[in-house]
Amino acid sequence: MLDRITSYQACLDAPKRWAVATIVSVRGSSPSPVGTSMAISADFEIIGSLSGGCVESSVAASAQDAISAGTIRRESFGPDGTPFGQAGLGVALTCGGEIEVLIQPLVTADLEPLRELATRDSRAPAQLTRRLTDDSGTRLLVHEQRDAAPRLILSGVHDFSVHLAQLALQAGWRVHMVEIRPAFGTGARIPAGADLNLGHPASIIRELLEGPVSSWTGVVVMTHHPDLDVPVLDCALTWADSESQLDLTGQAPQQVQRASPDDDGAGRFIGAMGSRTSAARRDAALRSLGHSAAARARVVSPLGLDLGAETPAEAAVSMFAQLIAAKNASATAAPLARSRGPINAARPRSLSIIREMAV
Template identity: 35%
Template sequence: MRDLAPTLLSWDRFAVASVVAVRGSAPRPVGAAMAVGPDGQVIGSVSGGCVEAEVYELARTVLETSEPALATFGYSDDTAFAAGLTCGGSLDVLVQRDSSSLRAALQATVDGRPLSVRFEAGGRVFTESWLPPPRLLVFGAIDHAAAVAEIGRFLGYHVTVCDARPLFATPERFPAAHSVVVDWPHRYLAATPTGRDTAVVVLTHDAKFDVPVLAEALSRPLAFVGALGSRRTHHERLERLRAEGVPEEALARLRSPVGLDLGGRTPAETAVSVAAELVAVRHGGSGLPLSALSTPIHRPQESHGTDLPQRRRHAGRATALPAAGHADGVPGAQCPQVPVLLGAGDVPRDARVGLGLGDR
C-alpha cells in the first residue's frame, strides 16, 4: 500500500484492497495492494490480473458502504472469466475505506517515517510494517550511474549518486537519483549512516576513488557491495585492497565484476545486469533462467495469514516501535483496543492514532 501512498493522499476518498494471506502459489505477495478512487480509477494490483475485476467490484461496494470486507480467492477453472487464481494458490484480501488514521499512516510513510499499521475485520487483526526504503549508494558520476540510479529507484531504493567532480555530479545528469552529492566517495560513506539494507555500487573505474570507498564499504555490514570493471581491473583492485589491510573474509563479500551474465553492453543493459544481481541477493534467488529450474517460482511467504509485513525484504532491519502496551505488535492487557497507527515518527509511543476501522 505504501507504493500507492502519494496517489491515495491526493484522492478525497478511496477504498484499498490488501493481500493479507497467501497459500500456495500466487502472483503477488502478502502486502500487495490495489485501490479504487472516487471516480472509479484503479491503481495497483493484488493478483496480476486474475481476480482484479472481482476485487474492483468489492472495493466499489466498500467505498459506498464504508464497511470493510474480507474475501478469499482460490483456484477456479469453471470458466475463462471465473474469479480465481490460475496458478493454483489462494489468497485473502482485506478491503477497507479511507480514514483519518489511514491517511496519517500514508503521510508518515511518504515522509519516510517507520510505522506499523493495524487493521481489523471479521474478528481478525492484521498488521503491516512500513520501514524507510533501502538505500542504494552509487559512486561514480558516469553514464552507467544514470541508468543504475533509474532502475534502482524503480526497484524502490532511495538512491544517492556521489562523485568528487562537481562538473559531472549534477542533478541534471541524474534526474532519477533522490540526491546527488559532490564529495570524495570514501569521505561521504564514512560520514553516512548505513545498515544491513544498504547497497553500494562503485562505478568509478579509478583506483584513487574506488579503493578507498570499497575499503570503507567492506568494513561495514552492508547488504551488497559491488564494483564495475574488467576481470583484470578486479584482480588489480583486490591487490590494492589487500595492501590497504582489508581482510580476505571482507574481500569475499565484494561482487566484482558486478552484475549477472546477461550479455549486454550498453549502460542500460549493464544497469539491468546490476539490478538483477541486487534482486537475486536480496531475495536469495539463483540467477538462473526459470525455464531451467523445477522448483516453485514463488517462495513460500513467512505468513500465517494475519501478518502483512514482507519480512524477507526487511530481514535484519530495525523495526518500528510499537505503542505502549504492545510487544511485537501484540495488544497488551492494559490496551484492549487495537490502534491503527503505531510508532509513526514523532507520535508519542503511548498515543493511539485512530482505533480499529471505525475512524471515518
C-alpha cells in the same frame, strides 16, 4: 495499504468516493505478497493492482458495492474460482494459490493516521493497525508493517550508474550518488529521487555509512580510477568488518554468507563495476592495504550477471539483477524456466495479517 499509502493522498481527501482493497492472507503461490493494495473509486478510477490481472475486475466490482453500502467486505480467490477451497464459482487465481482480500471504504477508516502516514517517506519503516468490523458483524484486526527500503550507494556519476540508479529507484530503493567532479555531479544528470553528494567519494561514503544499519545496504564502485575506487573499497570493507558482520556476496547459494543473528536482517554488500583486469588491480591494492583474502572476497567484482549486455542500460540491468539476488540471499540467478520450486522463494507460502477478534 502501506505499500501505496503515499499514492492515496487524494483518496483520503475524498473518502466517500474511495475504497482500498488489501491482500490480507495468502496460501501457496500468489501474484503479490500480503499487504499489496489497490484503491478503487466510485467511478472506477483505479490506483495500483493486486495480481497479474486475475482478480482486479472482480475486486473493483465488489468495491463499488462496498462504497455504495458503506460496509467492509472480505473476498477470497482460489485456483479454481472457489473461495479458499470451498464450493462455489468465482474468479480463478491462475497462479495456483489462494488469497483473501479486505475491501474497506475509506469512509469507515480512521483517516488521521492514514493521512499522517501518507506524508512520510515511502521508503521509511512504518506500521499500521486497523480495527474494524466487516459486513457480517465480525470484528477484525489488521496489522501491516513496512520495512526500511534497501539502500544503494553509487560512487561515480555516468551513464551506467544513472541507469542503475533509475532501476533501484523504480524498485523503491533509496539511492545515494557520489561524485568528485562538479561538472558531472549535477542535479540535471541524476534521476529524480536520488540523493547527490559532491566531494571525495571515500570521505562522503564513510559519512553515509556511519551509524547503525537499518536496512540492506549496498556500496558499489562505478569509477575506474585507483585513487578513487580503492579508497572507497577500503572504507567499505572496514565498514563491513566493523561489527564482525557477515554479508551477502551474491555468490552461489552454498557460498553465500548470511547476516548474523544480531544484525536485525540488515545485510551489507560491496561491489565494483569493471573488467576482470580492473578487479585484479583493485584486489592487489586492497591486499597491499592489509585486507585479508577473506575480506577481499567480499568485493563482488566484476559486478553483474552474464546477460550479454552491450549498452549502459543493459549493463545496469545485469548489475541490478545481481544486487537483488544478493539482497534476497537465496537466489541462484538461474533462468526460472530451468529451475524448480517456488518462483518467489523468499516469500512465505502461508501468511496472514488479519485475525478475527472476540466480540
